[in-house]
Amino acid sequence: DQQVKQNSPSLSVQEGRISILNCDYTNSMFDYFLWYKKYPAEGPTFLISISSIKDKNEDGRFTVFLNKSAKHLSLHIVPSQPGDSAVYFCAATLTGNQFYFGTGTSLTVIP
Amino acid sequence: DSGVTQTPKHLITATGQRVTLRCSPRSGDLSVYWYQQSLDQGLQFLIQYYNGEERAKGNILERFSAQQFPDLHSELNLSSLELGDSALYFCASSAQGRSPLNEQFFGPGTRLTVL
Numbered sequence: 001d002q003q004v005k006q007n008s009p010s011l012s013v014q015e016g017r018i019s020i021l022n023c024d025y026t027n028s029m030f031d032y033f034l035w036y037k038k039y040p041a042e043g044p045t046f047l048i049s050i051s052s053i054k055d056k057n058e059d060g061r062f063t064v065f066l067n068k069s070a071k072h073l074s075l076h077i078v079p080s081q082p083g084d085s086a087v088y089f090c091a092a093t094l095t096g097n098q099f100y101f102g103t104g105t106s107l108t109v110i111p
Numbered sequence: 112d113s114g115v116t117q118t119p120k121h122l123i124t125a126t127g128q129r130v131t132l133r134c135s136p137r138s139g140d141l142s143v144y145w146y147q148q149s150l151d152q153g154l155q156f157l158i159q160y161y162n163g164e165e166r167a168k169g170n171i172l173e174r175f176s177a178q179q180f181p182d183l184h185s186e187l188n189l190s191s192l193e194l195g196d197s198a199l200y201f202c203a204s205s206a207q208g209r210s211p212l213n214e215q216f217f218g219p220g221t222r223l224t225v226l
Contacts, residue, residue, distance in 0.1 A: 004153070034214075043113060043201050043217030044154070089153060097167035099144070099215075101154035 003027050004092050006102035014110050019077040021105050023090035028071065030092040030100075035064060035075050038087045038104070047088070048075070080109045114138065115218035117202050123224045129190040132221045136183055136204030142166070143185040144205075144215060145177055149198040160185055192225045199223075 005024045013019045025033075031052045036044035050057040050064045050073070057064050063076045077084055087104045114137035124130055136143050145157040147170075156169035160179035171177075174192075179185040189196060199222050203215040 002153070006153075036217075041219065043115070043203070043219050045113065045217065046214040049214070091154075095167070097159050098169050099154075099156050101146075101156070103153040 002103075003030075004090060004100045004102045006088075006090060006105050008105050009103070010106040010108070012108045012110060013080045015082055016079045019075075019080045019084065019107055019109070021075040021077075021088050021090075021107065023073045023075075023102055025071050025073070025092050025100075027092070027094065027100075028068070029094050032093050032096065033064070033066060033073050034091045034093075034099075035062075036089045036091060036101075037084075038089065044089055077107075080107075082109045082111050085109050113216040113218065115202060115204050115216050117200075117218035117221050119221060120219070121222050121224075123226065124192060125226055126192055126194060128192050128225075129188065130192065130223065132187040132189070132200050132202075132223070134185045134187070134202030134204075134218060136185070136202075137216055140204035140206050140216070141183065142205045143179055143183070144203040145171075145185070145187050146201040146203065147198045148201065148220075149195075152198075154201065157187070189223070194225050197223055197225045 034049040035047040038044040066073045091101045093099045116135045118133045141162045144159045146154040157171040159167040177187045199220045201220045203217045205215045
């Protein structure tokens with residue numbers, strides 16, 4: 001049972017525009033959410049996170065929004081750059097030990 | 112470079128065989144996590160160790176086992192291999208047990224192919 005879902009396998013965006021990556025989850029008890037970025041032939045790297053007590057967290061060009069009532073989070077990248085082209089995974093955790101990852105969204109930023 | 116090393120990078124073996132994947136965490140990190148990524152699948156959490164003790168268990172098959180040694184490196188043992196076990200296996204480490212307070216750092220992965 002996939003508790004974290006990323007329904008868009010891929011996304012293409014023009015350089016300089018906003019990229020919005022979406023993630024839905026089913027377990028309302030999750031208390032922490034994370035986004036990871038993955039380049040080919042490398043392991044995922046941590047990007048940004050948000051606690052369930054917040055609805056927004058910003059770090060430079062990256063902002064994560066959390067809508068608990070909709071069990072939905074999104075990652076906004078503004079402005080998008082070609083180097084942002086990668087696979088993005090969202091993840092959720094309840095206890096900080098076991099993590100549930102989505103299937104990833106492949107972002108392509110077109111120069 | 113995350114500081115997490117995994118060996119081997121690639122592994123090709125036959126059904127029914129047994130393999131061992133190795134992970135060395137970042138210097139000082141006490142927690143090690145194992146994940147499996149099959150084709151078109153997300154990362155599936157397998158198991159976590161903290162300072163030598165099993166901390167959390169996910170979707171790990173009974174044919175799979177892991178351990179963390181006193182020097183904090185970890186091994187994932189996969190036995191009676193099946194074609195469906197072909198996947199990328201990632202190891203991650205973090206400083207403490209509660210990873211949201213300490214982000215996970217992932218290794219480059221081991222690609223296992225079972226023929």
